[in-house]
Amino acid sequence: MDSDQTDAYLRRIGTERPAAPTTRALHDLHVAHLRAVPFENLSIHLGEDIELTEDSLVAKVVGAHRGGFCYELNGAFGALLTALGFEVTLLQARVYDAEGHPGIPYDHLALHVRTSDGGDRLADVGFGTHSHFPLAFGERADQQDPGGTFRIDETPEGDLDVSRDGKRQYVVDRRPRALGDFTAGAWWHRTSPRSHFTRSLVCSMLTGTGRITLSGRTLTTTTAGGERGSVELATDAEVLDAYATHFGIVLGQVPQVREALFPGGGRTESAS
Template sequence: MDVDAYLDRLGVAWPAAPDLATLRHLQERHLAAVPFENLSIHLGEPIELTEDALFGKIVRRRRGGFCYELNGLFAALLRSLGYDVSLHAAQVFRPDGTLGPPLDHAAIVVSLDEDWLVDVGFGRFSRHPLRLAGVDAQSDPDGEFLVLDAPLGDIDVLQDGKPQYRLERRPRPLSDFVPMAWWQATSPSSHFTKSLTCSRPTSQGRVTLSGDRLIETVDGVRHEVVLASEAAIRLAYRVYFGLALSRLPTPPGESPLTSGELSPTLP
């Protein structure tokens, strides 16, 4: 991996040591610089879960991605910087409180003096590492987080009292997530095929572009505007997210490729 290029993508100087303060800074900068987005699904681009492919997309082409991509590559960067890192699968809680399928999400655990949950691929979530052994609420710019014991030794993560996902303790290689990444990118039942989103936190809140709707939250106040032209949408992708797209993604329901063409790419 070209660590210098990745750090430049994040706007970060080469860190002095793989400690908690550096980890916190890297996570903040990754979230701010690399958007959470599912544009590839609506551009007809394959989801390739290999380090080379992810580096080319996120660093060289200065794109974003969803959980498997963002946390998969960030984990590789952290290892290159000397951190003890593992990827873990999670099941995301649905609005009705039931759990999604296994490997629904990928998150990072970093072992320092204790284990820390790091996640740059869940949209609006913690901006700082969360102590996995913590029993008290952990304050963060994006809410108050609780980490609770769950059945079978798993861990439930709550944000502002609402369950977000159930994390496995078992570490997994990135290749374990390939089939579920394919399902997320192709299934009509996947919320990623049903919606188009590009989002990142800002110093005052969050900015999201969903199709032609630009949504900004500033100091807790939500502002929404409908962009009237393709030129305005392209400009918003460039100004707010640093994305220079050669073409706009196709709206959900009008997929440019069939599921068979978006076949999984194995490492």
């Protein structure tokens, strides 16, 4: 990213260029990103291509004013942090399912970030509901965050288990990866009927008072205290207006859940 692209990205998330790549600056950039760039899987259901290159990801997040899922959001954020002088390493992780089983390799992309003042952080702006601020990478005690109580524990194999409120979220492999390494994982999530991304629509973003989520035609607001309110949007016009008003996403059509592609090439109907 050149200087103009970096400045455009900073305007996209509503923050100033930090004077130095410090831990405080990382914290501010992290929460600003969460409050400006939605976690969304609309490209899958709009038939849009997802290309895991820095230029493509930054063009989508900044130029097209869109969001994305983990590979896109953390991939783009990592490019911004690198341009600002942070030392960034891409890490692959496997997300735990409801039964506590880890998913496929390259299931998730997270960031190991080192700062100029000695900070060593696990940053993640691409996991939906997660920590508002980066987690201390080497800390093995509970870490309090507005998003919950987080903990990073080392596994017997030397990987890192990341937990939220006592529930394991994902396990991180600490070996450095390149953005292209995640292509197969992104393809699986875009095409497999076993991927939750092919079975539903989601667009969700942190707000100053909680979180707002549009899932299909259901618009849900959640306060910091946990209070929830939902409304069903009756018309396509209301859905498109909700995307534009709450997430800054202007669409020409309402996304619909598409058929998922079997890994072997066949198709199955996804459930919404």
